[in-house]
Amino acid sequence: MTASARRRVVLDTHFGDGARFLAAWASARAGAPLHYLAVAPALPAAADLADARLRALWPLDVPGFHRIVLDDGRVTLDLLVGALDAVLPQVEARVDEFLVAACPPGLARALAKLAAQGATLHARAPDEALVWALTAAGFACQAIAASPDVNAVYRSRQPPPAAPPPPQRRAIVVGAGLAGSAACQRLCANGWQVTLIERHAGPAREASGNLAGIFMPLLSKDDNIPTRLSRAAYLFALREWRRLGGVGQAFDGADCGVLQLARDAAHAKVQREVLAAWDYPPEYARWLAADAAGALLGGATPHGGWLFERGGWARPASLCEAMLAACGERLRRVFGARAPELRRAGDEWQVLGADGVVIAQAPTVILANGTGAVDIAQAARLPLSALRGQVTHLAQDQAGVPRLPLVVCREAYVTPPANGIVCAGATYDNDDDPALRASSQLENLTRLAEIVPGDAVAALAAGAPLAGRVGFRCAAPDRLPLCGALPDYAAAGRLERLRDVPRHPGLYGLLGYASRGLIWAPLMAELLVSQLEHAPPPLESALVAALDPGRFLLKERRRAQ
Structure with a gap:
């Protein structure tokens, strides 16, 4: 994208099978950069998409906004997953072109608020109520020859606020x-x-200097703000890392999965209830029963946990x-x-x-x-505030150090071996001591023994040499x-x-x-x-x-x- 290029912003009220987006994408290759916002009650499966590049970056079908960056940034596709009446009030944009399929008349004013100067609205078979609502909201109708997709075009006649000047980049x-x-x-x-x-x-x-950081989403029964934000951020990060070259290829790490164990029976019940309430795709989050979790850990565990198959670790x-x-x-x-x-x-x-x-x-x-x-x-x-975090480094060939195929966490976390080191931690302390200390290591290893079963793991608390790193998180x-x-x-x-x-x-x-x-x-x-x-x-x-x-x-x- 050149510094002077102005993006054309399109809002499609129903993504459907993506045919309208693919047509707009094709035309954008010879014209202005494209920003395409498309509402979808649910996303089609990646396998149903005609374009292989789109399939490679296709998000999981979970609620929220999903941004896909294409053609080195010349084209941006925002998939807005949810009901139109819930999604539209959450959109902030200056839209040049609307593609309106089914649209309740009550949303006409919401569309008008998004219209840029001279914006056009293409309506497919608008009924009389929608025509009146669009007219009242500030769109003037132009009759055109009927087509399978569009048989009415409206142009915004209400002057919106002046567009901000382009930034000095x-x-x-x-x-x-x-x-x-x-x-x-x-x-x-x-x-x-x-x-x-x-x-x-x-x-x-x-x-950001730790040997390993963990990537995984948050889940909650009420789908609160931290949950919604972490879902959007986690999935966007996975797509961006694929564009960059991939975890473990463009940078150190592995999308090996993350197992978040339940703390106790009551917490296990809550974890199962959350998954039942939200019905996430299994690739996003699924329940792993105690026996299956124990098989991964190499020993019995009393409870199961959430498995995030696409989670993992990376060296920041x-x-x-x-x-x-x-x-x-x-x-x-x-x-x-x-x-x-x-x-x-x-x-x-x-x-x-x-x-x-x-x-x-x-x-x-x-x-x-x-x-x-x-x-x-x-x-x-x-x-x-600065929150002190001490991570413990364990040599993978030391007796008792677990060699796990994925990241496991509960009150703390432990990573698979990488470059001969297993990372366990991290503490949350309210002091500014930059030095490694034995008490923090004991805390990490005690929690590790609660996560991974076995007497050999428990013995690490007394036998592991003091090793690790202290960092300060900004919160x-x-x-x-x-x-x-x-x-x-x-x-x-x-x-x-x-x-x-x-x-x-x-x-x-x-x-x-x-x-x-x-x-x-x-x-x-x-x-x-x-x-x-x-x-x-x-x-x-x-x-x-x-x-x-x-x-x-x-x-x-x-x-x-």
């Missing part, structure tokens, strides 16, 4: 962990020139390196440079080093440096990431809604990934770049709001008002 990213590396990759893929500033000598030296540093390598010449890397100060200079930001010298300058700055962000004045009041009070424009606390007065929160112009955050950076990083970067590009976001509007960095300031002011 120059940005500075502070921090080269998972958050910053993913931001660089998505920005460069969209034609941005990016300067990456990192205080260490290379990427992924802080929390290798993923960071792969994402940065994909940036090509659009990325300038500045390692070994602290960025303690931001200064506004006209319409741009200057990043100053410890000696006061300007390191870089650009209209857009993205803070992706974890709790280091609060050392910068403009972000100092963000409620971020917000609600344990959700921060993604978006950073609030200006000093300029805030009375606040009622998120849109009332004042922002620092051109200053954004990708922060608070806690222990889920592997799956948060790709989707949060995609969401932020969508905001910068004034493009449709890859998530429902309610979930975008749940990630807004201004949410804490809004809550603070609401309590005080």
Whole structure:
């Protein structure tokens, strides 16, 4: 995609068999880049799709928004899974063309709110009620010759708000962990020139430097916000990693599966009830009974657990390196440079080093440096905390060390052997001690013995040498990431809604990934770049709001008002 290209945005109210999308995709190869939003009550099976490239990236049939990036970013397909009346109010877009199949008249106004200047709406066999509703909502009808798909065309006649100006595609990213590396990759893929500033000598030296991170979704009976966000992030990450080259190929790791064991009989009952309530595809999540779970573990376990077949582990540093390598010449890397100060200079930001010298300058700055962000004045009041996590490293040839075919977790986790090491952990501590300590290792190995049966595993608590790594996770009070424009606390007065929160112009955050950076990083970067590009976001509007960095300031002011 060239920096000046403007995307054509299409909203299809019923994806069907995908024929309309495939036609639009074919036409986009010779024209403007395409962003295609399609509502689907349920997704067709991948095997039923005509295009092999689409089949390779096809998502599982679970609720929510699913973004598929095609043709190196020239084409984006957003599959919006759910009922039209539930999905449409969650869409944020400026739509150039509507393809309307069955549509209740009551949704005509919702369509009109999404219309860009001069948008067209193609309706298939609209009934009289829909015609009147579309007209009342601000669409003017044009009669055309009947066709199998369309027999009425409407053009928006209501002037929408002025379109925002295109961004100046120059940005500075502070921090080269998972958050910053993913931001660089998505920005460069969209034609941005990016300067990456990192205080260490290379990427992924802080929390992203662990030997292994786990990727898996969350499940809950009420399908709450963390569950919905993790589902979208996990599945988007899997698709993006396939585009990058694949887990275990483009970067170190394995999609070997994750078994999340139940804590006790009551928890096992809840786990089974969650799966029964949501009827997930088995490739996403399924129940593994105690005998089958024990067969994987190599010994009896009293309860079963959730099996996430497509989950696994990855070495975050290798993923960071792969994402940065994909940036090509659009990325300038500045390692070994602290960025303690931001200064506004006209319409741009200057990043100053410890000696006061300007390191870089650009209209857009993205803070992706974890709790280091609060050392910068403009972000100092963000409620971020550092949670200490100690991981234990066990030599795979040591007596008692389990050699599992997949990741197993409960109150803690254990990985399969990789490069001679099994990782077990990790602790959650509220102190800032960077040194390995025996008490944290004992905690990890005690939990390991509760996960994996056998006296030899239990004996590790007394016999394993002290080895591992300490990292500090950046977490917000609600344990959700921060993604978006950073609030200006000093300029805030009375606040009622998120849109009332004042922002620092051109200053954004990708922060608070806690222990889920592997799956948060790709989707949060995609969401932020969508905001910068004034493009449709890859998530429902309610979930975008749940990630807004201004949410804490809004809550603070609401309590005080």
